[in-house]
Amino acid sequence: xxxxxxxxxxxxxxxxxxxxxxxxxxxxxxxxxxxxxxxxxxxxxxxxxxxxxxxxxxxxxxxxxxxxxxxxxxxxxxxxxxxxxxxxxxxxxxxxxxxxxxxxxxxxxxxxxxxxxxxxxxxxxxxxxxxxxxxxxxxxxxxxxxxxxxxxxxxxxxxxxxxxxxxxxxxxxxxxxxxxxxxx
Numbered sequence: 489x490x491x492x493x494x495x496x497x498x499x500x501x502x503x504x505x506x507x508x509x510x511x512x513x514x515x516x517x518x519x520x521x522x523x524x525x526x527x528x529x530x531x532x533x534x535x536x537x538x539x540x541x542x543x544x545x546x547x548x549x550x551x552x553x554x555x556x557x558x559x560x561x562x563x564x565x566x567x568x569x570x571x572x573x574x575x576x577x578x579x580x581x582x583x584x585x586x587x588x589x590x591x592x593x594x595x596x597x598x599x600x601x602x603x604x605x606x607x608x609x610x611x612x613x614x615x616x617x618x619x620x621x622x623x624x625x626x627x628x629x630x631x632x633x634x635x636x637x638x639x640x641x642x643x644x645x646x647x648x649x650x651x652x653x654x655x656x657x658x659x660x661x662x663x664x665x666x667x668x669x670x671x672x
Contacts, residue, residue: 489562491520492546494555495596496619499529501552505541505562512547513540517565520556524565527551555618558597583612589632591615591625595642599666603641606670620644621653621660629658637661641669 489505489512496502503520505512512518516527528551530538541547549562556562583589589612594600597618604616614636615628620643629636638653640662645653653660663669 489541489547491556491558491560491562493596493598494558494618496555499550501555501618502548502550503552503556503562504546504548506546507541507543509543510564511540511542512549512562518549518551518562519565520552520562521560523552523554523556525549525551525553555597558601583633586610587612589614589629589634589636591617591629591636591638593617593619593621593625593638593640593643595619599641602666603639603669608670618643620646621649623649623652625649626653626656626658629653630656635659639663639669639672641666 489507491503491505493504512527512530514527514530518525518527527549530541531548532538533546538547587610591614592600592603594603600616600618604613607613614632615625621638621640625638626649629638635658638658638660640660642664645660645662650660661672
């Protein structure tokens, strides 16, 4: 299968895939770009729970601890030995006076890529992620000099994380419309 979208919801990280060959079943042990998972649940394109997916059909997989990269290949555990692991963490670098450090959080990988690929000149991406804002995001923003600004697109900010951000002097802005985020 090929990963076409990733995201996180109340149940955990999910990956939407299209099966190319073979049959993907619940309880299968899979590997995606070095990320191993056991398929805990499968959902069809309408969100209904299913037990297996045949070639040519899409499904959402629940069972990942970390989100796999979009475009990566899903194989049965042990099949894809030659896969290359991807590094998603950005290199730390000195922030210049005219630059603004930012952290971007989005509801899914597609939205995240749309936002990060269209950042204006002068915005320096120090961290990005899918899902709600966490305490670690606040601490990462606090550790940059100057403090990073957290922009959230279609994701949530739990109350305890918002209180921590206020106490640490970190600004978090949430958006549901992408052009308003870019105006900011």
